[in-house]
Amino acid sequence: MSPDKLVRMANQIATFFHSQPGQDQAERVAGHLKDFWGPEMREELKVYAQKGHDKDLDVLVRRALPMI
Amino acid sequence: MKDFIIPWDDDRDLGTPAKTGAPVTLSVDGVEVTVPAGTSVMRAAALAGIGVPKLCATDSLEAFGSCRLCVVEIEGRRGTPASCTTPVAPGMVVRTQSEKVKKIRRGVMELYISDHPLDCLTCAANGDCELQDMAGAVGLRDVRYEAPENAALANHVTPRNTSGEANPLWQAKDESNPYFTYDPSKCIVCNRCVRACEEVQGTFALTIEGRGFDSRVKAGGPLDDFLSSDCVSCGACVQACPTATLQEKSVIELGTPERSVITTCAYCGVGCSFKAELNGDELVRMVPHKHGEANRGHSCVKGRFAWGYASHPDRILHPMIRDSIDEPWREVSWEEAIGFAAARLRGLQEKHGRKSIGVITSSRCTNEETFLVQKLARGVFLNNNTDTCARVCHSPTGYGLGQAFGTSAGTQNFDSVEQSDVVLVIGANPTDGHPVFGSRLKKRLRQGAKLIVIDPRRIDLVKTPHVEAAHHLALRPGTNVAVVTAMAHVIVTEGLYDEAFIRERCDWDEFQEYAAFVSDPRHAPEAVEALTGVPAEELRATARTFATGGNGAIYYGLGVTEHSQGSTTVMGIANLAMLTGNIGREGVGVNPLRGQNNVQGSCDMGSFPHELPGYRHVKNADVRAIFEQAWGVEIDPEPGLRINNMLDAATSGQFKGLYCQGEDILQSDPDTRHVAAGLAAMECVIVHDLFLNETANYAHVFLPGSTFLEKDGTFTNAERRINRVRRVMAPRNGYADWEITQLLANAMGAGWSYAHPSEIMAEIAATTPGFANVNYEMLEERGSVQWPCNDDTPDGSPIMHVDGFVRGKGRFMITEYVATEERTGPRFPLLLTTGRILSQYNVGAQTRRTENTVWHQEDVLEIHPHDAETRGITEGDWVKLASRSGETSLRATLTDRVSPGVVYTTFHHPGTQANVITTDFSDWATNCPEYKVTAVQVSPSNGPTAWQEDYEDRARRARRVLPAAE
Ligand code: SF4
Ligand code: SF4
Ligand code: SF4
Ligand code: FES
Numbered sequence A: 001m002s003p004d005k006l007v008r009m010a011n012q013i014a015t016f017f018h019s020q021p022g023q024d025q026a027e028r029v030a031g032h033l034k035d036f037w038g039p040e041m042r043e044e045l046k047v048y049a050q051k052g053h054d055k056d057l058d059v060l061v062r063r064a065l066p067m068i
Numbered sequence B: 001m002k003d004f005i006i007p008w009d010d011d012r013d014l015g016t017p018a019k020t021g022a023p024v025t026l027s028v029d030g031v032e033v034t035v036p037a038g039t040s041v042m043r044a045a046a047l048a049g050i051g052v053p054k055l056c057a058t059d060s061l062e063a064f065g066s067c068r069l070c071v072v073e074i075e076g077r078r079g080t081p082a083s084c085t086t087p088v089a090p091g092m093v094v095r096t097q098s099e100k101v102k103k104i105r106r107g108v109m110e111l112y113i114s115d116h117p118l119d120c121l122t123c124a125a126n127g128d129c130e131l132q133d134m135a136g137a138v139g140l141r142d143v144r145y146e147a148p149e150n151a152a153l154a155n156h157v158t159p160r161n162t163s164g165e166a167n168p169l170w171q172a173k174d175e176s177n178p179y180f181t182y183d184p185s186k187c188i189v190c191n192r193c194v195r196a197c198e199e200v201q202g203t204f205a206l207t208i209e210g211r212g213f214d215s216r217v218k219a220g221g222p223l224d225d226f227l228s229s230d231c232v233s234c235g236a237c238v239q240a241c242p243t244a245t246l247q248e249k250s251v252i253e254l255g256t257p258e259r260s261v262i263t264t265c266a267y268c269g270v271g272c273s274f275k276a277e278l279n280g281d282e283l284v285r286m287v288p289h290k291h292g293e294a295n296r297g298h299s300c301v302k303g304r305f306a307w308g309y310a311s312h313p314d315r316i317l318h319p320m321i322r323d324s325i326d327e328p329w330r331e332v333s334w335e336e337a338i339g340f341a342a343a344r345l346r347g348l349q350e351k352h353g354r355k356s357i358g359v360i361t362s363s364r365c366t367n368e369e370t371f372l373v374q375k376l377a378r379g380v381f382l383n384n385n386t387d388t389c390a391r392v393c394h395s396p397t398g399y400g401l402g403q404a405f406g407t408s409a410g411t412q413n414f415d416s417v418e419q420s421d422v423v424l425v426i427g428a429n430p431t432d433g434h435p436v437f438g439s440r441l442k443k444r445l446r447q448g449a450k451l452i453v454i455d456p457r458r459i460d461l462v463k464t465p466h467v468e469a470a471h472h473l474a475l476r477p478g479t480n481v482a483v484v485t486a487m488a489h490v491i492v493t494e495g496l497y498d499e500a501f502i503r504e505r506c507d508w509d510e511f512q513e514y515a516a517f518v519s520d521p522r523h524a525p526e527a528v529e530a531l532t533g534v535p536a537e538e539l540r541a542t543a544r545t546f547a548t549g550g551n552g553a554i555y556y557g558l559g560v561t562e563h564s565q566g567s568t569t570v571m572g573i574a575n576l577a578m579l580t581g582n583i584g585r586e587g588v589g590v591n592p593l594r595g596q597n598n599v600q601g602s603c604d605m606g607s608f609p610h611e612l613p614g615y616r617h618v619k620n621a622d623v624r625a626i627f628e629q630a631w632g633v634e635i636d637p638e639p640g641l642r643i644n645n646m647l648d649a650a651t652s653g654q655f656k657g658l659y660c661q662g663e664d665i666l667q668s669d670p671d672t673r674h675v676a677a678g679l680a681a682m683e684c685v686i687v688h689d690l691f692l693n694e695t696a697n698y699a700h701v702f703l704p705g706s707t708f709l710e711k712d713g714t715f716t717n718a719e720r721r722i723n724r725v726r727r728v729m730a731p732r733n734g735y736a737d738w739e740i741t742q743l744l745a746n747a748m749g750a751g752w753s754y755a756h757p758s759e760i761m762a763e764i765a766a767t768t769p770g771f772a773n774v775n776y777e778m779l780e781e782r783g784s785v786q787w788p789c790n791d792d793t794p795d796g797s798p799i800m801h802v803d804g805f806v807r808g809k810g811r812f813m814i815t816e817y818v819a820t821e822e823r824t825g826p827r828f829p830l831l832l833t834t835g836r837i838l839s840q841y842n843v844g845a846q847t848r849r850t851e852n853t854v855w856h857q858e859d860v861l862e863i864h865p866h867d868a869e870t871r872g873i874t875e876g877d878w879v880k881l882a883s884r885s886g887e888t889s890l891r892a893t894l895t896d897r898v899s900p901g902v903v904y905t906t907f908h909h910p911g912t913q914a915n916v917i918t919t920d921f922s923d924w925a926t927n928c929p930e931y932k933v934t935a936v937q938v939s940p941s942n943g944p945t946a947w948q949e950d951y952e953d954r955a956r957r958a959r960r961v962l963p964a965a966e
Helices: A003-018 A025-036 A039-056 A059-067 B041-047 B099-114 B130-137 B192-201 B236-240 B249-254 B301-305 B334-352 B367-381 B395-405 B414-419 B435-446 B480-493 B499-505 B508-519 B525-532 B536-548 B566-579 B599-604 B621-631 B643-651 B672-680 B737-747 B757-767 B776-782 B851-855 B865-870 B946-958
Strands: B023-028 B031-036 B093-095 B180-182 B206-209 B216-219 B246-248 B259-264 B273-279 B282-288 B357-361 B386-388 B422-426 B450-454 B471-473 B552-556 B589-592 B657-661 B684-689 B701-704 B713-716 B721-725 B784-786 B830-835 B860-863 B878-882 B887-894 B902-906 B934-940
Touching (some): A003 A025, A039 A059, B023 B041, B041 B093, B192 B206, B192 B236, B236 B246, B246 B249, B249 B282, B259 B721, B282 B301, B301 B851, B334 B357, B334 B657, B334 B684, B334 B701, B334 B737, B367 B599, B367 B737, B367 B757, B395 B566, B422 B435, B480 B536, B480 B566, B499 B508, B499 B566, B621 B757, B643 B672, B657 B737, B713 B757, B757 B776, B865 B887
Parallel strands (some): B357 B386, B357 B657, B422 B450, B422 B552, B450 B471, B552 B589, B657 B684, B830 B902, B860 B887
Antiparallel strands (some): B023 B031, B180 B246, B830 B934, B860 B902, B878 B887, B878 B934
């Protein structure tokens, strides 16, 4: 998948959970990614982040990455 | 007293509709009978087994009392009252036969027959005519009316009198409607058709023109025929007509049917029950089944009439294969096609891994077929690469309602609308998309329920005969969340919420957080007005109407889900229902109107890559264990690929093979070029469908499918109702679809041995708690059942969340508005939104192959006159519609149904390629594509674009079939 799309989709999820109350938003982003994204897509996202692009990613996505 | 239990397939006409009053006992011809107060004497007699002759009465319509054939004598009453309009009274003694009433009846019949052609033997209704039956029943033996001396007998029957002059009373047959004819010479002016059009369909297309002897039925205004009138061809009038005046053309051509089979419409999510009426295995007509609980004897033009596609010459009946997509197709045997497909798929898995292939299940196929297709992925391919076109329509419903209530289905049955006081329709167009529900809704609105419409476009419901929306919020496409949250703001800040309900049924702490969130002034109608385009005062009034108007029901459609915030809007809708205490009883609820006939079922059956049948996530080991035990395989605990991921993975070379049943993803999925590129990159695309659809242009194997008339199974409609589909004729392609999937699975080593879909249902019931008590014997007995149906709810569940939410406490979710990234700007200043129309269905593969095309030959672009004027566009012009993704051309029509800044089109025709323009933005939670908002520009053009012509050309080449080898 194109990195743009991957990033956009991940950030869209983070945007939703930003608005949710509580302290566990990063966990919930991780939960959503694990529930709905296949392992290949999660891997692609991690690889993308590791390549030093993680500033494109929402802070919640960055915090969720180690959990997925 | 007699036992009045009526088996569900008894469809005698009892003359007048059922009533629900307290029991009243009376005697009819010496038989004692107890009926609800308000019942007519005619119906009471019928229930006692005594038929009173009648012509103007039928039990789908309120009594009218015009023919006077149904007169009876009642002890202690003077005269001979009409039994259809006389309500029962306690202790009443009725006599249906006496010299007096017999004489009256014969006199009435004589009058009718004197102005009726006596061509019974050659009449299309011969044997199926109530006038004929009644003439027999009253013992009519001669007609004594004679022409006055020196003049012809005035009649409507003969075109010319004996001296050859034209008879001014005679009118020619109206054959303008493609499916039925109107022959005024046979009309007895019983008014049944007019009332059916008003009471049942709610279109008010018919009137009685003229008075007394001169009166005749008229469709539309003075210059109209049926086709040009407002008639929507639902056929209710044809069904109600007691004579051959309104008659199906298929009956005229083929004769009256001699047997019937009850089955379910395969078009939309209403799931109407029909009697398929046949001669041998030739279908003569479809008549909506009176005891069908979804439709209660009504239907729309698609289900009743648009079944001709089943025998259309375009239908493919033999399997075909080809090595590459630039070769022509080769017709081969089933064995060869299945062997070819199986070998390719297995080969791909060996070379590129277990996860390199997948399936797409269909929302048009049966539950049993869908179950098998996902089982093929999980149990034979050993991956979770299964998805369904429901992804592109209602996946946000699954997610949103699952979060709020704990289950992802509509909460009501369709009957529930009869108890609603305020109906909120948001992002749905029931009269076009779910016509029979639309008619039932309109009926309730005519009785006084209030209507609120939230839609960028002025849908028909906003103003239609005898119905007018109390509020229409014509919001800017893409601002649903802002509007719904602003409604909640008004309800909370004005203290209109149902505190008792919330305390009892929902999580109070979550409610507090939610209340604080929506109360923030930035969610006030005044604050969002500039964004949504909805006047604040109007929005406030709407919220008040909904919160304080009594039973409030919400119905929504794809205008809610197909957005980047689709799931959030669904949650917002659930919030509104909980806030106002509108959940868990009749007349209220949250009701997604599903698009295709079995969207609900395909979701229930585990078509999504992350969940097994019954909405249970694949990560749950206990759920996997159930299927692992049943199937003897190990189930992958990780979610598989969704349609768009499959296509992406194909483009990047990891995904190679697809089995696509009954879906045309190339036409129905967004961003056509992206889909085409993905398909083109695969090495084995298997299309299993009735026609060489657009996706088949990229296929290597074509497996011809069977129609709903040719197989057994079940569909689950939008109210969770499991309806039987019954085989009425042998599959013309040789196999039912479930058999074809089984052949493919077995060729890959599965060893399945289903002999009948009932065995597949048994497996579904054994593995899926909500279906535990569902089986074919039960469906045979009861007709249909709404899931969950198990030991807790053995009779099924017409209404959900009655005593508590499935998840325990209802959950309020924070719904922050986030603007879609799809924004208008100088290059693309208009917003395109899409929809559908009544006569066509979805990608149109079926309806385009029927006479329904008379109503919709092409997709057109609706544009506001202001926007048109500034662009120099006039009515009927070809225009170019361009977005960031692509461009296409179609004709424009100028209308103020859409607001300035918004344009609208349908996507029923492949030539239009509306999805060339839609982008690949999608819902944040489910990736349901954002069909409903695309920034576009419209400019004059002089015909189809290069892409369209090019596409046509490629499609033609891709569809070549080699002549069969000797
Ligand atoms: S077909 Fe339906 S809409 Fe048309 S006139 Fe008859 S009842 Fe009315
Ligand atoms: S067309 Fe049929 S239903 Fe209508 S008034 Fe004439 S006979 Fe009655
Ligand atoms: S298309 Fe829908 S409303 Fe029309 S007959 Fe079929 S199920 Fe009923
Ligand atoms: S059937 Fe009662 S008046 Fe016609």
